[in-house]
Amino acid sequence: MTENLNVFAVRTLTQKEYFSPGHRSCQGCAEALAVRLVAKALGRNVIVANATGCMEIVSSPLPYTAWRVPWIHVAFENTAAVASGIESALKVLMRKGRIPRKKIVTVAMGGDGGTADIGLQALSGALERGHNFLYVCTDNEAYMNTGIQRSSATPFGAATTTSPVGRVQMGQITWKKNMPAIAAAHNIPYVATACPSYPIDLVQKVKKAADIEGPAYVHILSVCPTGWRTAPELSIRLGRLAVETGIFPLYEVERGQYRLSVDFPKLKPVKEYLKLQGRFRHLTDEMIAEIEKRVHAEYEQLRAKAGKGS
Amino acid sequence: MTKPESEWTWKELSIGNVVLEPGNASEYRTGDWKTLKPVLNKELCIHCGLCYIFCPDMAYNLNEENYFIADLFYCKGCGICAKECPTGAITMVLEEEEK
Amino acid sequence: MAKRIGMEVSIAAAEAVKQANVDVISAYPITPQTHIVEHLAELVANGDLDADFFCVESEHSALSVCVGAAATGARTFTCTSSQGLALMSEITYIASGLRLPIVMIVSNRTLSAPLSIWNDHSDVMSIRDCGWIQFFVENGQESYDHVFAAYRLAEENSVLFPVIINMDGFILSHVIEPIELIEQGKIDQFLPPYQPVHQLHPDHPVTMGAFALPAIFAETKKAQEEALRSSMPKIIETWKAFGDMSGRYYHPVETYQAEDADTLLVTMGSYGETASVAVDKMREAGRSVGLVKIRLWRPFPFDDLKKATLHAKQLVVIDRAISVGACGPVASEVKAALYGNDQRPSVYNFVAGISGRDVTPSDFVKMVDKAEIEIAEGNKEGFEIYGVRG
Numbered sequence: 001m002t003e004n005l006n007v008f009a010v011r012t013l014t015q016k017e018y019f020s021p022g023h024r025s026c027q028g029c030a031e032a033l034a035v036r037l038v039a040k041a042l043g044r045n046v047i048v049a050n051a052t053g054c055m056e057i058v059s060s061p062l063p064y065t066a067w068r069v070p071w072i073h074v075a076f077e078n079t080a081a082v083a084s085g086i087e088s089a090l091k092v093l094m095r096k097g098r099i100p101r102k103k104i105v106t107v108a109m110g111g112d113g114g115t116a117d118i119g120l121q122a123l124s125g126a127l128e129r130g131h132n133f134l135y136v137c138t139d140n141e142a143y144m145n146t147g148i149q150r151s152s153a154t155p156f157g158a159a160t161t162t163s164p165v166g167r168v169q170m171g172q173i174t175w176k177k178n179m180p181a182i183a184a185a186h187n188i189p190y191v192a193t194a195c196p197s198y199p200i201d202l203v204q205k206v207k208k209a210a211d212i213e214g215p216a217y218v219h220i221l222s223v224c225p226t227g228w229r230t231a232p233e234l235s236i237r238l239g240r241l242a243v244e245t246g247i248f249p250l251y252e253v254e255r256g257q258y259r260l261s262v263d264f265p266k267l268k269p270v271k272e273y274l275k276l277q278g279r280f281r282h283l284t285d286e287m288i289a290e291i292e293k294r295v296h297a298e299y300e301q302l303r304a305k306a307g308k309g310s
Numbered sequence: 311m312t313k314p315e316s317e318w319t320w321k322e323l324s325i326g327n328v329v330l331e332p333g334n335a336s337e338y339r340t341g342d343w344k345t346l347k348p349v350l351n352k353e354l355c356i357h358c359g360l361c362y363i364f365c366p367d368m369a370y371n372l373n374e375e376n377y378f379i380a381d382l383f384y385c386k387g388c389g390i391c392a393k394e395c396p397t398g399a400i401t402m403v404l405e406e407e408e409k
Numbered sequence: 410m411a412k413r414i415g416m417e418v419s420i421a422a423a424e425a426v427k428q429a430n431v432d433v434i435s436a437y438p439i440t441p442q443t444h445i446v447e448h449l450a451e452l453v454a455n456g457d458l459d460a461d462f463f464c465v466e467s468e469h470s471a472l473s474v475c476v477g478a479a480a481t482g483a484r485t486f487t488c489t490s491s492q493g494l495a496l497m498s499e500i501t502y503i504a505s506g507l508r509l510p511i512v513m514i515v516s517n518r519t520l521s522a523p524l525s526i527w528n529d530h531s532d533v534m535s536i537r538d539c540g541w542i543q544f545f546v547e548n549g550q551e552s553y554d555h556v557f558a559a560y561r562l563a564e565e566n567s568v569l570f571p572v573i574i575n576m577d578g579f580i581l582s583h584v585i586e587p588i589e590l591i592e593q594g595k596i597d598q599f600l601p602p603y604q605p606v607h608q609l610h611p612d613h614p615v616t617m618g619a620f621a622l623p624a625i626f627a628e629t630k631k632a633q634e635e636a637l638r639s640s641m642p643k644i645i646e647t648w649k650a651f652g653d654m655s656g657r658y659y660h661p662v663e664t665y666q667a668e669d670a671d672t673l674l675v676t677m678g679s680y681g682e683t684a685s686v687a688v689d690k691m692r693e694a695g696r697s698v699g700l701v702k703i704r705l706w707r708p709f710p711f712d713d714l715k716k717a718t719l720h721a722k723q724l725v726v727i728d729r730a731i732s733v734g735a736c737g738p739v740a741s742e743v744k745a746a747l748y749g750n751d752q753r754p755s756v757y758n759f760v761a762g763i764s765g766r767d768v769t770p771s772d773f774v775k776m777v778d779k780a781e782i783e784i785a786e787g788n789k790e791g792f793e794i795y796g797v798r799g
Contacts, residue, residue, distance in 0.1 A: 010363040020333035021368040021384040022340060028388035033366035047609045049477060059335065062327055062625055063312050065616035066335035070609040073618035074476050074503055081470035085433060085477025085485070086609060088461040092432040092483055096459065098602065099482070104611055122473065125466030199363050225388075233389030233402075236364050316624040320631035325569055326508035327629050328607045329616035 009200050014040060023066035025058040028232025030239060031138045031222035032058065033196040035109070038136055038220075041206035042105055044069060047090075049083040051110030051119055052076035054145040055138060077118035080126035080135060083108035087131045105210045106133040112153035113143045116179045127186040127215045134209045134216045137179060140224035148227040152177040155247075156294070157287050158279045160227070165282045175294065183217035184253045190216040191253040192261075197223075197239030201250060201261055208252075221248045229278020241273040246299040251306065258305040270295055312337055336384075340367060344387025346402040348380045354399035361391035361400060413587035418549035419444035421588045422488075422514055422576065425556035427458045428596045429512075432483035435463040435474035439493040440526045441578035442516040446488060468493035472500040472511070479509035480617055482608040484560065487511065490578055491518035494532045498539070504571045505540030506633060507617055510563030510603065511571040512556065513541075517678070517729075518578040519764045527765025528578040530678065530730040533706075534738045540633060542572045542640060543706040547681040549586030552576045554657055557591070557600055562647040564603045568640045575706070577679040577729075579765060591655055599654050637708050644705060661710035662717050663702045666692060670699030672777055673718055673754070675726040677703045677739055680768065684727070687773030698777055703739065711746045718747070721754045725780040727773070727795075731760045736792045755784045761795035772796070 018039035025032035035055050039048075048071045050056045056073045059066035074082045087106040093099045108126075110119050115137040123135060142160045143149040150163040155176045159165045163172040184191045190212045194202040202220065209216035221242055223235040230238060242248035245268045250261035270292045274280040283291075312334045324330055348361070355377060362370035362378040369385040370378045380391065392400040416424075423445045426434070434453070436446040452458040465471050468489050475485040489497060494515055504511050515533050519525040533543065542562065546552045552574065559572040576582060607615050621629050644661065652658030665685045667673055674684050681702040691698040701717045701724075703710070718724055728737025735741065740758035747753040757780035762768040776795060783791045 008358050008360075010359040011357075013363065015372065017368050019368070020336040021381070022335035022338035023367070024335075024338070024340065025366060027343065027386045028390055029366045033364065036366065036368060037363075044614075045611045047481070047611070057620060060329070060616055060619035061315070062619040062621045062629070063315060063318060063329055064335045064338060065329040065331070065619060066333060067616050068333040068614055070611060070614045071616045072477070072480050072609060073620070074473060074507075075499060078469060078473035078500065081465065081473035082477035082480075084463065084465075084470075085435065085474035085479070085483075086481045087477075088433050088435075088463065088474065089478035089481035089483035089485075092459075092461050092478075093481070096432070099610065121466055122470050125470055129463060129465070196364075231389075233393040235366075235388070236390055236394050315622055318625055318628055320628040320635070323628060323632050325606055325636075326506070326617065327619060327621070327632075329619050330607075332614040332616070 028225045028235045030235040041203040046105045051079040051114030053111040079108045080123040112139040113151045138222045144227040188215040195239040347405045354397045421553040423448035433478035442490045468496045472497045482605045488514035501539035508569040512559045516578040516582045525764040529763040534730040545575045545678040661705035662713035665700040667699030671697040671722045673721045687770040755789040758792045759795040
């Protein structure tokens with residue numbers, strides 16, 4: 001196991017928090033934890049643009065804010081465009097001497113809906129234009145803020161309020177959109193996946209992404225006890241299982257080069273991950289086998305890209 | 311202290327409703343959402359800090375004796391810390407009614 | 410007096426944006442706005458304007474880029490038309506709510522369907538209530554001039570609202586007119602660099618765009634409404650200062666031969682010039698007709714409009730858009746302005762020239778003829794689409 005996956009190195013991290021307590025996320029919200037860790041990694045010299053969604057709502061009920069760094073929320077689908085404007089303004093104002101020159105990282109954050117669905121166009125535009133910014137997707141695999149509706153990032157089989165389990169259809173019938181691959185297809189300098197169950201790895205990837213000149217994209221799997229119908233205390237364990245089963249592999253794509261952050265010679269059965277979640281309760285053995293087959297195939301494809309093909 | 315939303319007049323709002331006090335959410339008690347609270351057995355604690363780093367609510371702080379202790383003003387009682395503690399030093403117990 | 414130069418109105422507007430020394434420009438191409446952004450792209454590419462220019466992937470993003478940049482303290486510009494404005498619509502409300510001094514030129518064009526690239530005001534009427542200060546200009550000179558007035562006004566600490574300059578597509582945007590350019594030195598004095606009240610920067614971490622529970626939402630709207638209403642004296646002051654600098658003075662409502670007129674034409678935008686020719690013709694024929702031009706659409710100048718119209722017997726309001734199922738939007742506002750007065754003129758409303766159909770001086774005469782007859786026959790609240798066949 002590489003050093004960045006050693007959770008016991010936590011005391012090497014700063015104790016400063018830039019996302020304050022008193023935010024109103026649900027119990028055991030790993031998305032709030034992801035945001036906390038991202039903020040910790042970024043430090044104070046940052047400006048955050050946040051898409052509409054859970055993290056926006058839990059952190060900014062007027063007149064309160066959980067943000068200790070400059071932060072703006074505009075709308076749902078345009079966060080990458082707002083960040084483009086921030087990045088551009090910083091550049092121009094520094095060039096014209098209206099604000100002092102120093103490194104200020106521009107960050108856009110959105111959930112899976114705000115990224116893979118409604119915000120995809122703005123994100124693609126911003127990545128293509130080459131703005132020097134970091135986009136963080138905190139992916140909890142459905143529209144949790146509006147009441148657990150399916151998104152294109154909802155995994156196959158998952159029950160949501162708009163992909164319900166009915167007599168003829170069993171949950172989500174489509175496969176999760178591969179958002180990191182879409183980001184990577186823009187030939188940006190850095191793409192990574194992360195999960196707060198691996199906090200050191202997450203922090204290091206965010207720091208690296210922030211330091212890189214040009215667009216960077218970090219996709220963070222964020223367990224949602226409310227939407228996944230899971231016990232709140234299992235949020236960290238579930239993230240770990242997502243990685244260990246190969247369902248959510250941790251990897252980086254640096255200037256086109258794939259690298260697995262952790263590689264498992266033998267993946268855990270996907271059932272270990274699925275069985276803990278109410279949203280998958282209805283899955284038949286055949287469906288689980290189908291999921292496993294696809295997960296293994298995709299994992300092998302990823303290994304091959306990382307030069308570890310069997 | 312920030313006034314709660316129901317006490318603001320329109321004249322008091324900043325232009326564009328900008329919030330000028332960074333992190334003032336920390337005045338907001340989320341601790342009363344919980345039914346279970348974490349209790350630390352110091353004899354088992356190895357000071358690893360996993361409870362601290364995995365807490366989604368920033369409830370854990372390092373005290374002078376080098377223990378991470380949950381601030382019950384914020385702790386929502388999710389139980390992640392107890393679940394993730396490698397030595398089983400944290401247990402979730404029913405919170406007594408506040409007197 | 411400075412020399413007048415023949416130039417396309419879109420180019421003149423773009424030159425004004427350059428002279429306003431903007432920092433960030435973001436736009437998406439749509440006819441008939443394109444000449445403005447093309448010229449700005451050229452100015453940036455040639456190093457004549459030190460700004461970032463982004464031709465983004467949609468109008469929604471174009472305005473969103475401006476929002477992000479303005480919140481960070483930059484002077485920003487965008488322009489659009491028609492469907493583009495409709496796509497931006499969501500963000501227009503937010504830019505006002507966040508009180509960001511963005512300036513946008515709308516090269517007015519018809520909204521689909523059917524698709525039409527030609528001029529009318531249906532695009533901007535679709536975002537009538539978005540909380541921007543909105544001007545209508547009548548000719549090329551005014552298009553150029555209003556860019557400076559718009560920035561100065563938008564960035565006033567006591568105002569801080571985004572501003573739309575409505576400029577009729579093709580009718581203004583694509584014609585060559587004599588324009589008197591203002592020396593850069595005067596512009597720099599009139600329009601110093603933008604000093605934001607709040608700005609995204611790590612040295613003073615603020616939160617912008619917090620959401621409001623019902624317990625505080627009404628207070629936020631009241632604050633916005635009061636601020637937009639009370640921008641009126643600042644608008645007048647800004648036009649006065651502009652006039653002192655340029656010699657050209659502008660007012661919320663302007664009149665032509667109106668003081669003693671029994672019948673008043675009421676128009677907005679480029680109609681003004683054509684209508685004034687019609688007024689001259691009718692005056693020559695001995696008819697008591699005048700013209701009232703609304704320059705300021707939001708905040709709506711209720712008092713100025715009353716002052717200009719209450720003495721008349723009838724108003725002939727010419728709208729260039731239709732609120733389907735109601736009437737022309739300008740007529741609605743005019744009627745609302747007059748309602749509180751016991752003695753008030755009748756209001757006859759024509760929707761004319763939609764989708765760029767030509768409206769000539771003789772059309773104005775015909776509309777006045779028709780309105781006077783109808784009103785005399787007791788139809789005091791007429792509404793019709795002018796010139797429709799069948």
